[in-house]
Amino acid sequence: MQARGRGWVRASGIGFALAVVVRAVPLCASDPCGRFCWEDERFRGQVRASYQSRMEGVSSFPLDRSGTTLDSNFFFLPVLRVGAHLENRYSQEVLWSFDYEHDLLTGTQNGAPVDAIGAHLPNGRRTHDEIRRLFLRTTIPAAHLVIGGGYTLSHWGLGLLANDGAHGWMPGNAYFGDPRSGDRVIRATIGTTPLTRARIVLRAAWDDVRGDDVLLRGDEAEQFIGSVLVGQGLDHSAGIYIVYRPQDARVRRGFDVVVYDLFAQTRHGLGRAGLWTLGGEVAVVNGSTSLAPTVDFPKHDILQVGAAVKSTLDRGNHGFAFDFLFASGDENFDDEEQNAFKADPNFELGLILYRFVLAAQTARATVTAADPNLVGRPVPDLDRIPTRGAPTNTVAVFPRAWWRPLEELTVYGGPLLAWSDVRLADAFETRIAGGDPRNALGGRPGRFYGAELDVGVRYRGNLRGFDVALGGEGGVLFPGGAFRRLSGGTMSEVWLGRAFVEIAL
Numbered sequence: 001m002q003a004r005g006r007g008w009v010r011a012s013g014i015g016f017a018l019a020v021v022v023r024a025v026p027l028c029a030s031d032p033c034g035r036f037c038w039e040d041e042r043f044r045g046q047v048r049a050s051y052q053s054r055m056e057g058v059s060s061f062p063l064d065r066s067g068t069t070l071d072s073n074f075f076f077l078p079v080l081r082v083g084a085h086l087e088n089r090y091s092q093e094v095l096w097s098f099d100y101e102h103d104l105l106t107g108t109q110n111g112a113p114v115d116a117i118g119a120h121l122p123n124g125r126r127t128h129d130e131i132r133r134l135f136l137r138t139t140i141p142a143a144h145l146v147i148g149g150g151y152t153l154s155h156w157g158l159g160l161l162a163n164d165g166a167h168g169w170m171p172g173n174a175y176f177g178d179p180r181s182g183d184r185v186i187r188a189t190i191g192t193t194p195l196t197r198a199r200i201v202l203r204a205a206w207d208d209v210r211g212d213d214v215l216l217r218g219d220e221a222e223q224f225i226g227s228v229l230v231g232q233g234l235d236h237s238a239g240i241y242i243v244y245r246p247q248d249a250r251v252r253r254g255f256d257v258v259v260y261d262l263f264a265q266t267r268h269g270l271g272r273a274g275l276w277t278l279g280g281e282v283a284v285v286n287g288s289t290s291l292a293p294t295v296d297f298p299k300h301d302i303l304q305v306g307a308a309v310k311s312t313l314d315r316g317n318h319g320f321a322f323d324f325l326f327a328s329g330d331e332n333f334d335d336e337e338q339n340a341f342k343a344d345p346n347f348e349l350g351l352i353l354y355r356f357v358l359a360a361q362t363a364r365a366t367v368t369a370a371d372p373n374l375v376g377r378p379v380p381d382l383d384r385i386p387t388r389g390a391p392t393n394t395v396a397v398f399p400r401a402w403w404r405p406l407e408e409l410t411v412y413g414g415p416l417l418a419w420s421d422v423r424l425a426d427a428f429e430t431r432i433a434g435g436d437p438r439n440a441l442g443g444r445p446g447r448f449y450g451a452e453l454d455v456g457v458r459y460r461g462n463l464r465g466f467d468v469a470l471g472g473e474g475g476v477l478f479p480g481g482a483f484r485r486l487s488g489g490t491m492s493e494v495w496l497g498r499a500f501v502e503i504a505l
Contacts, residue, residue, distance in 0.1 A: 040089075041089065045087075047082075048081075048082065048083040049504070050504035051081075051504075052079045052469075054076075054498055056074070056496060056497065057496070057498070061491060063117070063360050064441065068117065072113050074111050076110040077109065077180075078106075078109050080104045080106075081102070082101070086098045092141065093141075093142065097136075097137050102132060103129060105127055106130055106181065107128050108124070117364065118366050119383055119386055120359075120363050122359045122363075124363075132182065134152075139193065145192065149188045150186070151186055152184075153182045156241045158281045158308050159346060160281045161261060163183055163345075166182060171410065172402070173312055174312075174321040174401070174402040174413070174456075175321075175348075177346075177348030181211065183212040183213075185210055187207050187208075189203060198231060199234055201232045203227045204226050205223075209221040209223060216249070216384075217250075221245060225241070226242050227240065227241040239264075241263065242260055244259075245257050249291065249381075253381070255287060255289035255302065257287030258285075258287055260286075261283040265278065265280070274319060275313070277312045280310075281308050283306045283341075285306075285341065288302060297336045302338050304328050305326070305341055306341040307326045321401075323349060324398075325396045327342070327391055327392050327393060327394050329393025330393070331430075333425070333431070342387060342390040345390045347390075350398060350475065352454075352477040353450065354392075355389045356389075365386070365426055366385060368426075368427075369428035385427055394418055395421060398416045398417075400414030410460075412457075413453070415451055415453050417452075418448075420445070423445050424445040424449075429441075429442050439482060439484065441483060441491065442486030446481020446482055449482045450480035451480070453475060455473070455474060466505060467504040468502070470500070470501050474497040478493055479491040479494070
């Protein structure tokens with residue numbers, strides 16, 4: 001605790017010093033965002049800083065058949081972020097820009113559960129710092145060429161697989177989520193500026209993966225990427241993103257996969273009916289892995305499918321939003337295929353089901369399925385089982401509505417209904433049941449995860465040049481047959497409430 005305390009003081013001091021420096025820099029008259037910047041005939045620069053924190057509490061719920069629960073029900077998660085942007089203005093033949101972004105403090109400051117309960121538990125990563133961007137981009141307009149390199153974030157489409165953790169709540173999306181971290185890579189990329197009236201953009205890239213939901217400590221991974229996007233910046237766009245990713249784990253096993261990811265979106269003005277947006281993404285993961293080997297199958301084939309749809313209707317002071325998600329599941333740990341598709345954890349859907357209940361119960365499996373006194377031979381590569389909050393093995397719909405009684409105030413909410421693609425299987429309980437799927441509570445699972453009702457309120461305004469956001473969200477999960485207990489009946493309701501604040505320069 002003392003080390004983390006010193007880190008907090010140090011990070012806070014850096015942020016305060018940066019804020020003082022920024023205050024001394026004049027604002028650009030053309031800057032509509034209120035961010036501190038400067039410009040002259042040669043350069044234009046901006047400096048950014050923000051502080052946000054989330055405080056949330058969740059009611060106790062069982063992680064296994066014996067009733068184990070998280071050792072903490074209240075969590076405090078701050079983020080102190082700084083950044084800068086610099087671009088040249090003196091040459092139109094070669095344009096360049098440099099971006100820096102750094103979370104001086106992120107993670108769980110108070111309430112992180114102890115590792116003895118499981119691995120990768122909800123809010124389990126303690127406070128640390130993270131570089132997000134340190135990236136140089138060069139554009140040669142006459143050649144329609146863009147070249148870039150450095151430390152950056154990876155994002156594509158709706159963020160179903162590649163997600164930068166920067167797509168959160170916006171007016172009109174009634175979003176329940178607080179994205180953190182993101183897919184971080186060291187990237188070398190080459191591509192084009194928008195070509196023809198269709199604004200076609202081609203990209204190729206190589207990544208040294210530094211952090212995402214698939215990469216665990218000790219792993220090494222790289223990515224070879226090619227993408228085509230038609231309609232960049234237009235009301236209608238579509239594209240394809242193809243990735244080849246080999247990854248090696250510290251246990252001298254790994255995987256090789258190819259990802260095919262299609263994305264499309266459209267936006268239409270419907271007159272008095274409002275502004276309608278629709279986006280969709282479909283991803284297929286295909287390859288092979290030597291992780292989680294069995295006696296019969298030391299190597300497994302990978303075939304995983306995910307699909308998402310997001311739609312909104314903005315009618316001025318009120319509107320509607322709708323999310324759909326399909327993620328293939330896997331109820332058999334011992335056959336020749338691995339079919340469980342995991343969306344990115346920052347592709348958040350609701351407050352409780354995926355982020356807490358499924359994340360905590362799969363994290364607990366790393367302990368129960370590793371006990372040789374219970375299972376004889378522990379399941380290998382158990383650290384790959386936890387979902388870490390990623391939606392997986394699911395078919396879910398999440399309709400929501402929002403209302404803005406005041407310009408700065410938004411109220412929003414709706415029900416999340418979720419089912420499993422295949423029966424929910426726990427590594428330990430399924431093993432001792434002879435391979436017949438059992439959930440973490442030892443029960444024979446149904447297919448209905450349950451119904452979750454989420455509501456929220458958010459204020460956004462500007463105070464003396466600072467963008468300020470305040471709000472609260474809460475929800476209750478009514479578990480379905482997927483969480484049937486060994487003794488019969490289902491798990492009790494799970495409640496969650498949280499408050500958040502954000503101040504940005």
